[in-house]
Amino acid sequence: MACIIDDGRTVYYMALHSRVLVAYVLCEPTKTYKAYIYPVPGLSHQNEACDWSTEGEYLNSTQAAGLWGGLTEQLATDGYTYGR
Numbered sequence: 001m002a003c004i005i006d007d008g009r010t011v012y013y014m015a016l017h018s019r020v021l022v023a024y025v026l027c028e029p030t031k032t033y034k035a036y037i038y039p040v041p042g043l044s045h046q047n048e049a050c051d052w053s054t055e056g057e058y059l060n061s062t063q064a065a066g067l068w069g070g071l072t073e074q075l076a077t078d079g080y081t082y083g084r
Helices: 045-055 061-067 069-077
Strands: 002-006 009-017 020-027 032-039 057-059
Touching (some): 002 045, 020 045, 020 069
Antiparallel strands (some): 009 020
């Protein structure tokens, strides 16, 4: 797991494969988050993590929890809800 700041948003991302990332994007003011899955070239995940906004496919809350349950549980503990 890694974390970056992209355009003022906190983004947690994880590689599911060398060429597939999943990103959980937090919206601090509303205490919501969304998850996206997307293909990447696999050259530098840190640099490719920001591609969620242009390449990402939105995941529903069940899919998001299934891929990264520990993070979704922690976000719920911290008061976040899944956005639409």
